[in-house]
Amino acid sequence: MSEAVIRPSAHATALLASLDPLLREWLPRQRWFAGKGRPISDLEAVSATELLPHGSPSGLLHLLLRVRQPLVPAQGSAFDGIAAERPADCYQLLLGVRRTLPPHLASALIGHATAGPLAGSTVYDALHDRHLTGLLLERLRIPGRHGVLRFERDMRAEIPSGLAPRLLTTEQSNSSLVYGDTFILKLFRRVVPGVNPDLELPLHLARHGCARVPAPAAWFLADLPAGATATDESCGLGVLQPYLAGAEDGWELALRMRDKGESFTGEARALGRATAEVHTALAAALPTVTLGRAQVELAADAMAERLTAAAQAVPALRPYAPGLLTAFEALADLGGEGQSWTAQRVHGDLHLGQCLRSPDGEWSLIDFEGEPARPLAERRLPQPPVRDVAGMLRSFDYAASHGTWAPEWADECRAAYCRGYADVSGRDPRMDPVLLRAHETDKAVYEVLYEARHRPDWLPVPLAAVRRLAQDGPADDAH
Known part of the structure; x- marks a missing residue:
């Protein structure tokens, strides 16, 4: 084992x-x-x-x-x-x-x-x-x-x-x-x-x-x-x-609606509400913790280490590494200034393929195993809920790249999802731009490494996000 x-x-x-x-x-x-x-x-x-x-x-x-x-x-x-x-x-x-x-x-x-x-x-x-x-x-x-x-x-x-x-x-x-x-x-x-x-x-x-x-x-x-x-x-x-008979996989639904020229923003907003409901229930069911200066700096350092390892393994990532590192440095700086965040149990590997829409239009979240390659103890650690949000935002980018690249479609879905999340939680994830950018950058770096190893044809998708995240400051990245 x-x-x-x-x-x-x-x-x-x-x-x-x-x-x-x-x-x-x-x-x-x-x-x-x-x-x-x-x-x-x-x-x-x-x-x-x-x-x-x-x-x-x-x-x-x-x-x-x-x-x-x-x-x-x-x-x-x-x-x-x-x-x-x-x-x-x-x-x-x-x-x-x-x-x-x-x-x-x-x-x-x-x-x-x-x-x-x-x-x-x-x-x-x-x-x-x-x-x-x-x-x-x-x-x-x-x-x-x-x-x-x-x-x-x-x-x-x-x-x-x-x-x-x-x-x-x-x-x-x-x-x-x-x-x-x-x-x-x-x-x-x-x-x-x-x-x-x-x-x-x-x-x-x-x-x-x-x-x-x-x-x-x-x-x-x-x-x-x-x-x-x-x-x-x-x-x-x-x-x-x-078994949710008749339910449609979120990834397949998003691609089908995109290919037919139909807006997915209504579904994205509903999915944001569903995510926030799950986060709210998890916070009530299990202990939460406060991430203070030490914890935030440790998290930022871990993200930076993953970036270094990924850049060593994937040469195409290296030109963007200095710009990406600024996302993690900004997070560490906020922690050093006394900014803190609440962490809780989260889904851990949230994307469109982990969501099902029933025939009556209700969304469900499935597959809470987290990223199987990570140690179990790490998967069970409390995390900022924005980690799941970042995973879903990255998933919209993947859907937008399927076939003809449609960045506007992704931007609309990302914004709608965040608004839906705020409908339930009372706080739009984009109100924490430094935290969101750091987690989305960390996810994009992970995707670059994964695609380079397993699906090289998909590598341009996370590299496009890497280029944006390396150049954009927190305010621009929030969409």
Whole structure:
């Protein structure tokens, strides 16, 4: 695991003798596998729970698997040629086990085990098997333990049995199953000890009556034996929430309306109101803190360090680094002058794709996991709400760049979103221009690094924002 040491059980180790060669080939091909481009140096089974024994016609095996991979340094760097290992990741797998695989499951094949306790069996991705994913829903309907797994639910939520499951193909960092267009089960692929914010925050919001976020109906965790993790905390594994049938993804809706020449400002303003409602509920549900001089300066220094690292990795960013740095220096200066801000729990990775509009026009916010690449402890820290606002403003820029660049469209949406936020919060985010500029700059720097590594064709989008943010002072940047 990336954040704690986990020791495997003897049962899990024995099963891995069957699975190791199959998973080494299969894992790198999965969309949610974070270590693409690096060889796997070691696999270690942390836990193995047979939800359905593999002696049955079709077995269901739940596996927590630690994956170690070497670092691959940039060619010509000081570490080029030196074997170094990055912190291990722990993945959640649900594996089906059969003697032979029926034709309709052929695409789910992982491989044929030739050694160990599963020798002679066919192993496949259980999420493609409706019988096995139906069994998983039944476990969620009935609270209790199964090996190291602990299943819990909100007893006020009605979860019918027999809902037909289907696997969604749009997830990347996780996997999701829809049951009868009534519930959606999100399975966390990379897991760490501690409460996953995608369960924690929706639970708190539901208890405080915030209807903008689907309330968890059931969830499950892994309680590993004492000493198995460095923190002895449970690992969050999945959450079942109402499925918003007919709802439209905010990103797709924005692109469709833009392409048809329709204004999105009304939706942007409504989305701003929804964001502020969620922030207000989170501030009421969980503690808030005041960011004084020391905290503000630390935050500004961290932003500056991320800028330095990104500029080293992406040469196209370097000409703008001095101008971008002024955004963080201005923030530190305000902190030094005694300016303080309130910080609270926030969404952490808010953009149009994390928002759904129902057929009746209401907006909901989803996916509170935060940026999965960041440590869990960091994702759970209180942050100024403007961090989420900055993420949404950047998302409008991305939508405006799709096809023909339309900066006026983005400006109108950004302004409408901020007005909607002020409708509920009583304060327009643009009234804190230094704070907003710093957070939007930090987000744009992150985007430059991400696009350079994963989607080079998209790199011009954040670079356009970088040029603006490097030149504009706070007053101009507020739009």
